[in-house]
Amino acid sequence: MKNNTKILRFTTVGSVDDGKSTLIGRLLLDSKSTFDDQLNSIERSSRKKGFDFLDLSLLTDGLKSEREQGITIDVAYRYFSTKKRKFIVADTPGHIQYTRNMVTGASTANLALIIIDITKGISEQTLRHTYISSLLGISHAIVCINKMDLINYDQKAFNSIIENFKKIKSKIKIDDIKFVPISALIGENIIKKSSKMKWYNGKALIQYLEDIEISHNKIYNYPRFPIQCAIRPQTFKQDNFRGFAGRIEGGIFKPNDKIKILPSGHSTKIKNIQFDGRILNEAFSPMSVIMTIEDDIDIGRGDMIVKEDSLPIVTKEIDLIVTWMSSSSLENKKKVIIKHTTRETLAIIDSISYKINIDNFENIENIKCLKMNDIGKISIKTSSPINIDKYENNRNTGSLIIIDINTNETIGAGIII
Amino acid sequence: MNANYFDHLSELESEAIFVIREVYSEFENPVILFSGGKDSILLTHLAKKAFYPAKIPFPLVHIDTGHNFPETINFRDSLVNKFNLNLIIGDVQKSIDEGLVKEENGINASRNYLQISSLIETIEKNNIDGAMGGGRRDEEKSRAKERFFSHRNEFSQWDPKNQRPELWNLFNGKKNYGEHFRIFPISNWTELDVWRYLKKEKINLPSLYFSHKRKCIVRKNTILSYSKFISLNINEKIIEKEIRFRTCGDMTITGAVESKAKNYDEIIKEISMSKYTERGGRADDKRADSAMEDRKKEGYF
Numbered sequence: 268m269k270n271n272t273k274i275l276r277f278t279t280v281g282s283v284d285d286g287k288s289t290l291i292g293r294l295l296l297d298s299k300s301t302f303d304d305q306l307n308s309i310e311r312s313s314r315k316k317g318f319d320f321l322d323l324s325l326l327t328d329g330l331k332s333e334r335e336q337g338i339t340i341d342v343a344y345r346y347f348s349t350k351k352r353k354f355i356v357a358d359t360p361g362h363i364q365y366t367r368n369m370v371t372g373a374s375t376a377n378l379a380l381i382i383i384d385i386t387k388g389i390s391e392q393t394l395r396h397t398y399i400s401s402l403l404g405i406s407h408a409i410v411c412i413n414k415m416d417l418i419n420y421d422q423k424a425f426n427s428i429i430e431n432f433k434k435i436k437s438k439i440k441i442d443d444i445k446f447v448p449i450s451a452l453i454g455e456n457i458i459k460k461s462s463k464m465k466w467y468n469g470k471a472l473i474q475y476l477e478d479i480e481i482s483h484n485k486i487y488n489y490p491r492f493p494i495q496c497a498i499r500p501q502t503f504k505q506d507n508f509r510g511f512a513g514r515i516e517g518g519i520f521k522p523n524d525k526i527k528i529l530p531s532g533h534s535t536k537i538k539n540i541q542f543d544g545r546i547l548n549e550a551f552s553p554m555s556v557i558m559t560i561e562d563d564i565d566i567g568r569g570d571m572i573v574k575e576d577s578l579p580i581v582t583k584e585i586d587l588i589v590t591w592m593s594s595s596s597l598e599n600k601k602k603v604i605i606k607h608t609t610r611e612t613l614a615i616i617d618s619i620s621y622k623i624n625i626d627n628f629e630n631i632e633n634i635k636c637l638k639m640n641d642i643g644k645i646s647i648k649t650s651s652p653i654n655i656d657k658y659e660n661n662r663n664t665g666s667l668i669i670i671d672i673n674t675n676e677t678i679g680a681g682i683i684i
Numbered sequence: 685m686n687a688n689y690f691d692h693l694s695e696l697e698s699e700a701i702f703v704i705r706e707v708y709s710e711f712e713n714p715v716i717l718f719s720g721g722k723d724s725i726l727l728t729h730l731a732k733k734a735f736y737p738a739k740i741p742f743p744l745v746h747i748d749t750g751h752n753f754p755e756t757i758n759f760r761d762s763l764v765n766k767f768n769l770n771l772i773i774g775d776v777q778k779s780i781d782e783g784l785v786k787e788e789n790g791i792n793a794s795r796n797y798l799q800i801s802s803l804i805e806t807i808e809k810n811n812i813d814g815a816m817g818g819g820r821r822d823e824e825k826s827r828a829k830e831r832f833f834s835h836r837n838e839f840s841q842w843d844p845k846n847q848r849p850e851l852w853n854l855f856n857g858k859k860n861y862g863e864h865f866r867i868f869p870i871s872n873w874t875e876l877d878v879w880r881y882l883k884k885e886k887i888n889l890p891s892l893y894f895s896h897k898r899k900c901i902v903r904k905n906t907i908l909s910y911s912k913f914i915s916l917n918i919n920e921k922i923i924e925k926e927i928r929f930r931t932c933g934d935m936t937i938t939g940a941v942e943s944k945a946k947n948y949d950e951i952i953k954e955i956s957m958s959k960y961t962e963r964g965g966r967a968d969d970k971r972a973d974s975a976m977e978d979r980k981k982e983g984y985f
Contacts, residue, residue, distance in 0.1 A: 273691055273692035274692045274696075303959040304960050304961055331977055331978075341829050341844065341845070341847060343829055344828055344871070344872070345822070345828060346822045348874075348876075353877075355872055367849045368849065370849060371849040371850050371851060374851040375852060495702070495705040495708075495709055496709045498737070499738065500737045500738040501738070512705050512734070512735070514698060514702045543732075543733040543736050544736055544737065553695065553698055553699070554690070554694075554698055555697075555701040555702050555705070592849055606854050609706075662852065663852070663853070666852045666854065667854065668856060670856055675858035675860065676848060676856075677848045677849050677850075680849070680851045
């Protein structure tokens with residue numbers, strides 16, 4: 268399968284003050300994605316704060332309270348492009364109380380940009396976020412070892428961080444990890460290879476970002492079409508038309524494919540696939556299309572069209588790794604709403620198996636609850652069956668969110684195992 | 685499989701259409717907030733593609749300040765006709781006449797801020813629970829913080845420090861009665877993406893976006909269209925310039941750029957080389973460093 272990712276979505280990972288926002292600011296500035304009026308504005312703000320350099324983090328810290336405190340509170344999305352690619356950057360907060368925002372940024376990313384301050388080493392928060400990135404199925408990482416200027420571009424210090432990082436590598440599932448020594452503040456090894464670190468044999472950061480091939484091979488084995496809504500024009504000209512709108516969340520579909528409608532289990536065939544009046548020969552993930560089918564079966568939002576030769580699991584009992592995001596803790600027998608693809612259903616927490624200690628990635632068993640920012644394994648029972656895949660096989664049909672019945676807040680992010 | 689024709693614009697299009705269909709499915713009374721600018725025109729076209737052969741299932745809501753460019757109003761009406769849509773107008777002039785809001789005085793007076801009250805009133809009166817807008821994260825720094833599904837409390841306020849986590853593409857549109865959502869389907873598009881897509885899809889825009897001769901005044905380095913809504917300073921002169929607009933708000937606040945770009949290709953080239961952001965000429969953003977965030981917290985678009 269050819270890599271068709273023209274957009275690379277990446278997220279930043281790291282602790283407070285390791286320089287995440289500064290690095291993104293540097294990437295924007297040096298890839299000429301900033302504008303004079305933005306620069307004038309941050310120049311004024313930098314001067315007002317008494318800095319004698321340009322505070323690049325102000326390019327992404329867009330909220331008043333962020334600019335006042337000099338920290339990142341919520342995810343900021345930034346965009347830049349080079350001739351090779353368009354990049355969507357989720358710049359995420361490093362503070363522990365904003366971990367849920369970090370998870371938000373990482374959930375749609377293909378790559379994690381892990382930033383480590385070389386004068387401080389690998390912090391607990393960096394470990395935590397690296398682990399979360401791995402959990403969220405990010406299989407590519409670039410570790411930027413930052414503030415090299417403060418240690419005189421010392422190769423030994425760089426190597427010792429790499430050694431330390433490799434110790435945790437066996438516990439995470441990120442296959443592809445690259446290490447780049449940088450100075451975000453000065454701009455070394457960002458766009459061009461730095462002349463101050465001749466000992467470094469790898470590429471500059473932007474070249475890695477441009478060249479990394481994101482593989483989507485797995486998702487093509489799991490053809491899934493969750494239905495968003497039925498399309499019935501109700502006009503005289505089109506009064507027989509009955510189509511189903513959705514986005515393909517895995518695999519390829521073609522007219523005449525033998526399909527099953529889940530959860531009912533009806534078998535039928537695709538009549539045609541169309542979009543904006545054009546009939547398509549095929550449709551693949553992540554295309555939004557409309558399908559019509561051979562038989563007149565009752566189908567609606569929340570149902571899923573799948574191919575007969577690759578069926579998901581239809582079940583009411585689900586094992587999850589959950590990141591808890593609410594200040595009120597997750598307790599056994601709590602009733603919640605879950606949203607999985609386009610289907611919503613009631614569920615109950617059936618058991619809490621363990622919490623993951625992210626200092627050593629070991630499991631802590633015999634616990635009663637999960638608190639805000641905890642990650643652990645739970646089992647849930649749903650009131651109606653849902654059609655699931657394992658997250659590692661298909662991110663779109665292997666993920667769900669947990670919603671509080673009373674407050675309507677999103678309180679948990681679940682990865683199906 | 686030939687993936688070549690599925691480029692990054694197709695990926696953005698597919699994402700936006702997915703979001704638009706989620707809005708249709710999750711809300712009782714969803715609308716498109718239509719300003720007459722290129723982003724809301726794009727959004728309307730995406731909504732057409734999302735449901736074709738069915739018609740667009742949303743009314744357009746236009747908050748009319750009374751200070752709009754006539755070109756904008758004409759374009760709006762022809763689009764409403766073309767797609768056979770319902771149009772809901774929130775009338776700022778009426779809010780002023782009824783004494784609900786007070787018009788600003790002085791040379792820089794604008795009705796930009798007054799739109800907030802009319803917008804909220806229109807949302808409440810029509811029981812709108814999902815209002816889609818053409819806002820994009822690359823437009824402005826506080827917009828870079830927006831979710832696709834952005835919750836508004838019963839006072840229509842935005843709480844940027846306490847936004848719901850938004851994971852994968854699983855949008856949570858649950859709310860209590862009286863609250864609503866603002867939804868931004870083209871969050872991930874940049875100005876260039878928008879123009880490249882408009883060109884690819886041959887989507888028409890109001891003539892304001894293309895180079896033309898116009899009577900202007902220059903105020904604090906901003907070129908404003910001369911109109912009856914603008915009062916002149918003693919030393920300000922009306923001059924004719926060859927300009928176009930990069931954004932379209934009220935006549936009193938929308939800065940023009942000097943430009944000879946007459947078509948999509950020339951505009952794309954011009955934007956690629958521009959040193960200034962799209963909203964660089966917007967007087968409403970220049971009132972304070974956090975002008976947009978402050979307005980958004982109160983319920984602005």
